[in-house]
């Protein structure tokens with residue numbers, strides 16, 4: 001025997017009911033014994049409450065609601081039943097029944113009162129109507145169905161609205177009734193009766209409870225709860241898009257999940273099933289073939305540690321503290337005794353082992369009452385200053401990871417707090433149930449969705465992560481980065497389980513956001529037509545408000561204003577990746593501050609492409625230092641543009657033309673004067689010095705440039721090119737002088753001890769820099785370990801593809817770390 005239950009929106013409309021009838025026909029055809037419980041049609045219980053409330057207030061509008069109620073059921077009969085005689089009979093029977101309801105409502109209207117007892121009677125019309133109509137439809141469909149009013153078999157006390165079941169008596173009635181009625185019983189959920197035939201109801205989740213009681217009474221093999229969701233999900237799918245169905249869970253896990261607000265079965269309804277060890281399946285009427293979730297006593301210690309993630313939105317945390325609490329027995333008893341006396345339900349409790357404070361979470365509406373109750377109980381101690389006034393913190397939520405297997409696996413809390421920490425989510429209080437079935441963390445309410453997603457990723461999708469990018473600057477590097485992401489996304493998704501979504505985008509004019517991910521096919525047009533003008537403070541505000549897990553800010557500008565926002569951004573626990581050298585080569589204190597904030601917030605501040613573009617220069621230097629090597633000297637050709645220019649000077653072309661080519665090839669800075677002056681190289685050696693641990697500032701780098709006097713005074717980039725053209729002979733002279741000696745020109749940066757310098761050199765064949773070609777960079781590390789032959793990093797050190805790839809790789813690294 002199986003007990004099936006259909007409720008809520010799955011019995012909302014006639015076409016949904018037809019779907020259910022199909023499911024039941026299959027059951028019948030398969031020869032399975034079953035009985036089926038129905039709740040009222042979707043929304044009907046609420047409307048019954050509303051009409052009786054209006055009637056009790058003397059508002060005759062209740063009549064319209066009643067008419068709609070009656071009409072809705074007649075309509076369902078017309079739509080569902082095709083057999084004329086059966087349809088007439090059913091319609092008539094319903095009219096008779098609804099006439100009683102109408103009189104009842106009129107009675108309420110006259111006496112202006114709807115007591116809980118009357119309300120239960122009013123509400124019973126919902127289930128009585130739905131179950132009756134569906135039983136008739138089943139009959140028409142060839143299933144030998146029979147309507148059963150559960151008031152005949154489920155017996156309770158007289159606690160109207162939430163009656164206590166008399167199990168013995170109910171089980172006996174159920175058994176008797178079913179043994180005498182072999183047809184398929186179609187049962188009203190939610191309703192029951194007390195002595196004297198008074199109608200009672202079973203409270204929240206009542207129809208599930210009816211099913212569970214029937215199953216226990218009949219010693220059924222299984223209970224199937226049919227809803228409009230695919231079983232119990234790993235997290236609330238409205239908040240966690242990637243939530244998926246939990247195939248199996250234990251009764252204890254299901255109860256724990258529902259305590260934390262998951263849409264599972266209401267815990268008391270699970271008890272009869274649990275006592276008789278009857279497995280319970282949660283299934284979806286839209287997807288009848290899908291297995292759904294099985295709740296049973298089967299546990300599997302080998303299985304996943306965490307079964308689901310849930311949360312209670314909006315709680316208040318009350319903290320009782322004071323020196324007078326240490327080592328004094330009975331404090332907890334008095335706190336919770338006073339709360340119980342005030343009828344306040346406690347959601348979660350934590351106490352530090354120092355015993356100086358006890359915190360507990362309650363519904364926000366009970367927070368003030370809780371404060372008063374506890375302060376009254378401790379009035380004596382508070383007056384003497386040994387216990388403090390109760391501190392109340394609001395706007396909090398509780399998130400919890402749930403699973404029986406957590407107790408077998410160490411390291412779960414570590415993973416939990418790492419995931420929260422890396423997303424900048426502060427734990428206000430922590431509690432672990434002593435059964436180790438759940439670990440709960442109180443956090444700021446505004447972080448709840450981010451926390452759920454971060455935890456879901458950490459426990460269920462460690463190989464499935466979404467990175468949320470906020471990209472400012474979509475010029476050469478930014479634009480190339482976007483097309484690389486677009487091309488590589490499928491690979492990352494399939495091979496690395498990583499989804500890269502660009503959720504914010506800006507250039508110097510506009511900004512654009514889409515939390516679901518901007519379409520990388522059309523981002524140019526979308527950005528061009530975006531409504532919002534760029535305002536970085538607003539951009540940062542949006543990042544904060546979206547509060548997405550694994551957020552990364554990418555600055556592809558050469559702008560100092562954008563760089564000035566890094567501090568705020570990192571402080572919001574958002575990682576930063578940038579090829580922009582401004583932040584790392586401006587004031588030393590600022591550079592250090594950014595690194596400290598990133599450390600404090602547990603996020604990344606990364607800028608590998610600041611030196612040698614995509615070449616692994618900064619990471620190599622860090623690896624050397626981290627592994628205990630000592631840097632004695634760094635020497636490098638650090639400008640891709642200058643490398644390209646010097647490599648292409650052969651006396652046949654004017655210097656300005658080669659510079660233009662370097663610009664066109666995307667090697668130069670947006671303003672090529674930054675390259676030609678040597679300033680860009682000076683910035684790079686400064687950054688390397690700082691990474692080595694030397695606190696230098698820009699003015700500490702000695703820079704001797706090679707431009708003719710006055711060139712840097714040019715008022716614009718074009719004016720600068722004009723000067724370069726006019727000075728063609730000067731540059732030619734530089735080249736010929738070197739060439740005469742069999743040498744080539746190189747702009748060389750050196751860091752030795754604490755001294756950093758940059759200058760042009762003519763180098764001969766014996767110098768490693770001699771052989772460079774194209775836009776090559778070469779960085780030579782002389783260290784304690786690499787003393788005889790240095791460690792060398794060499795390759796193209798500028799250009800859109802290599803630089804964007806460097807930023808992209810860095811983004812993936814940040815994503816992998818978070």
Ligand SMILES: NC(=O)C1=CN([C@@H]2O[C@H](COP(=O)(O)OP(=O)(O)OC[C@H]3O[C@@H](n4cnc5c(N)ncnc54)[C@H](OP(=O)(O)O)[C@@H]3O)[C@@H](O)[C@H]2O)C=CC1
Nearest residue numbers: 473474475476477507508556557558579580670798799803
């Ligand atoms: N080229 C290379 O090989 C390498 C470059 N880099 C660095 O990469 C960075 C980008 O260079 P590149 O792509 O050539 O520069 P581009 O000039 O091509 O692009 C700069 C982008 O930044 C935007 N921008 C400028 N100012 C602002 C602002 N105030 N607010 C918002 N957006 C702004 C521009 O907007 P708009 O489109 O509206 O003009 C443009 O989209 C630079 O910092 C450079 O030093 C680092 C290593 C190598």
Ligand SMILES: N[C@@H](CC=O)C(=O)O
Nearest residue numbers: 639640641668669798
């Ligand atoms: N303009 C720079 C680009 C890399 O930082 C260069 O030429 O090296």
Ligand code: NA
Nearest residue numbers: 608611613615
């Ligand atoms: Na690099």
